Amino acid sequence: MSENTSNYLSESGAASWLKSVDSKRIALMYLVGMGVAAVLALIAGIGLRLDLLTNDAMVEGQQTFFQALSFHSFFMIFLFMVPAIPASLGNFFLPLQLGASNVAFPRLNRLSFYFWFAGLLLAFLSMHAGNILRWTALAPASLTEGFPFVMMVFAVITLGVSVIITGINFTVTIQLHRAQGLAWSDLPLFAWSLQAAAIIQIFATPLLGGAFALLLLEKMMGLGLFDPALGGDALLYQQLFWFFARPALFMALLPAFGIIGDTVSVMSRRPVFGYTGQVVSFFAISFLSILSWGGHLTSSGQSIAASTMTSFLFMILVAICFNCILSWLATLYKGSIQLNAALVFSLFAIIMFPVGLLAAAALNIMSLNSQLSGSLFAVGSNHYLLGAVLFSLLAGLYYWWPKMSGKQINENLSMLAGLTLFIGLNITFLPQLIAGARGLPRGHYQVIEGMAASQVVSVIGGIIAVAGLIGVIVLFIMSVKKGARAEDNPWGASSLEWKATTPPQTENFSEPPAMHTAEASS
Amino acid sequence: MTAIQAAQSSGLEPTQKRESAMFGIWLLIGAETVLFGSLFTLYTVLRLGNMNAFRQASRLIGDNGAVWATAYILLSTYAAAMVMRAVKKDNHFSLVGHLTLILIAGFFFLGNKYHEFSRLIKEGLLWPGLFSAPGFTGQGASQYSSIFFLINGLLLIHMVIGLFIAIRLTKRAMLYQYSSTNDTPIQLFARYWQLGVLVWFILFPLFYLI
Numbered sequence: 001m002s003e004n005t006s007n008y009l010s011e012s013g014a015a016s017w018l019k020s021v022d023s024k025r026i027a028l029m030y031l032v033g034m035g036v037a038a039v040l041a042l043i044a045g046i047g048l049r050l051d052l053l054t055n056d057a058m059v060e061g062q063q064t065f066f067q068a069l070s071f072h073s074f075f076m077i078f079l080f081m082v083p084a085i086p087a088s089l090g091n092f093f094l095p096l097q098l099g100a101s102n103v104a105f106p107r108l109n110r111l112s113f114y115f116w117f118a119g120l121l122l123a124f125l126s127m128h129a130g131n132i133l134r135w136t137a138l139a140p141a142s143l144t145e146g147f148p149f150v151m152m153v154f155a156v157i158t159l160g161v162s163v164i165i166t167g168i169n170f171t172v173t174i175q176l177h178r179a180q181g182l183a184w185s186d187l188p189l190f191a192w193s194l195q196a197a198a199i200i201q202i203f204a205t206p207l208l209g210g211a212f213a214l215l216l217l218e219k220m221m222g223l224g225l226f227d228p229a230l231g232g233d234a235l236l237y238q239q240l241f242w243f244f245a246r247p248a249l250f251m252a253l254l255p256a257f258g259i260i261g262d263t264v265s266v267m268s269r270r271p272v273f274g275y276t277g278q279v280v281s282f283f284a285i286s287f288l289s290i291l292s293w294g295g296h297l298t299s300s301g302q303s304i305a306a307s308t309m310t311s312f313l314f315m316i317l318v319a320i321c322f323n324c325i326l327s328w329l330a331t332l333y334k335g336s337i338q339l340n341a342a343l344v345f346s347l348f349a350i351i352m353f354p355v356g357l358l359a360a361a362a363l364n365i366m367s368l369n370s371q372l373s374g375s376l377f378a379v380g381s382n383h384y385l386l387g388a389v390l391f392s393l394l395a396g397l398y399y400w401w402p403k404m405s406g407k408q409i410n411e412n413l414s415m416l417a418g419l420t421l422f423i424g425l426n427i428t429f430l431p432q433l434i435a436g437a438r439g440l441p442r443g444h445y446q447v448i449e450g451m452a453a454s455q456v457v458s459v460i461g462g463i464i465a466v467a468g469l470i471g472v473i474v475l476f477i478m479s480v481k482k483g484a485r486a487e488d489n490p491w492g493a494s495s496l497e498w499k500a501t502t503p504p505q506t507e508n509f510s511e512p513p514a515m516h517t518a519e520a521s522s
Numbered sequence: 523m524t525a526i527q528a529a530q531s532s533g534l535e536p537t538q539k540r541e542s543a544m545f546g547i548w549l550l551i552g553a554e555t556v557l558f559g560s561l562f563t564l565y566t567v568l569r570l571g572n573m574n575a576f577r578q579a580s581r582l583i584g585d586n587g588a589v590w591a592t593a594y595i596l597l598s599t600y601a602a603a604m605v606m607r608a609v610k611k612d613n614h615f616s617l618v619g620h621l622t623l624i625l626i627a628g629f630f631f632l633g634n635k636y637h638e639f640s641r642l643i644k645e646g647l648l649w650p651g652l653f654s655a656p657g658f659t660g661q662g663a664s665q666y667s668s669i670f671f672l673i674n675g676l677l678l679i680h681m682v683i684g685l686f687i688a689i690r691l692t693k694r695a696m697l698y699q700y701s702s703t704n705d706t707p708i709q710l711f712a713r714y715w716q717l718g719v720l721v722w723f724i725l726f727p728l729f730y731l732i
Contacts, residue, residue, distance in 0.1 A: 222651025231661030
């Protein structure tokens, strides 16, 4: 394709970015914003681990520890994990993959970014004022908190609205804005996974805002819903909260599944193995995750019948996730593999997902739940899953980077940085699984006798992981500054985004893209 | 092909824009349904725990006012349906007339609620923090009030937003800005309004009749 003179990056100046309704520009703003939020949260997380090393038992040390924990959990979950892949890579590539010029509601999309940014500022205010609540804000403990808590509620509601807008936007785009001739069976797995995640975004997120708003009203007016002193039931809040928070994890996981499914297929030069099965799995994961929120209430006095049911549903959910993982392996089997950063990062995710999923399954076995749910084991499980999501996000970034930036990136050094990150994350979180299974409680500000070794190993792992992550970020920056010009379709992929110019122009395609099925039949 | 090219260069086709907006409003209504649904679930849970107190409190709250409120809502839902029909048939007078009818019914509804709320405040039938109504034992009745004010309050927020939109639409309709080919805002509004109506028809028996 000819040299591209005008593309989505051509216009410069801060105003041109803030006013833009181009989903690609919004995606990049999200990517940078979420990157900053994640790095800050990471610093808080490492701070926690270092604080544990000094074994500081003073009251002031406790306060700092819980503030850092609050910061880490809130920023990582609400500002990074929940919007992560849909808001960045989804916004950028969904319209391109559908052959559309933009998302269905471009101005609403920009509004969703503004809401996210407002949520970031409110969260900062809350943390600055000394918030010590974790992201769950469980009642009745949260009801005694003051100004920081109020700010946190507003941050959560704003971020929730942003997520719902994205979900509605993506659903309408996928259902109504596909290019003519693009059949359902031509959609890449990534687009399907975004659709499945959008179901959670639209139908589970309202309860998050609702639950937090009720919490605020309970605090201000004494509604007597959650506060046992006023006749309320603290578990009621947990029911509402986990109805969102359980599927929220899968809202982050699903697009990751989509990215890996597509990447392994392109990089092994084979069609996706079990395409229909994977698509059905995505929707099954979406529905089952919404239905299995009771898994978090097993040790909080939920009835045995309800616990059995949710435990059963979650086991099916995990089995379905493994169906996807096996499909990726089957796609790779006997493929003509091109080993590059995108594939290596996908493989790391493929290794980390099963560990996290099996640990999550263990947490949902009723007899183990009461032992494990309050321990560091649950932390390890979550971080394995979120580590896998991070690897998937980076895999997607490496896969699409030539199209996004029009630049090549140093593949070998990237793989090295990825390996460092992988080793670091495993050294950090494997000891947490083990120590947790041996009884170390989560969110504890002191090192417990005989458990110090695992904490030291965790810190070392954390530092190695940060080194790897810094390497990845530096390589991306170097690519932007000095990278050689990338080809239009370096991996030989067949989905529509690769038919756009490099980098894509603002309206994505100047003429309707030709379908590969049409090419095959003609 | 040329049609698509033209559409792509000028943004989206009008029909595609319209279809997107229609589908989008249904998804929004879906999300809202989950939100209201969670409050009705909350109601069920609280009622199961306080059967007698809820029955006693609902007898105190229920009076002819609620019947009138239902009448206003019925009038507005009829008008909203007629608005959709009028704009499709390009019937200008019917459109403006029925939009005005929605406004009248809506404001009567708000007035009705104002009276009801002030009566409840006077009688002290409020949430636990401010409950002072005589003749109740335990905290059941105050929880009834909590959930009553929550669901009614959320519905009222929706109604007020709806009425603001209705005022804007009526102004524009008077200026002949809507027609059968340009009716998307009217159609979206009518659907949104009916969501509020639906909530009232679930709320009414739960709080006033049983």
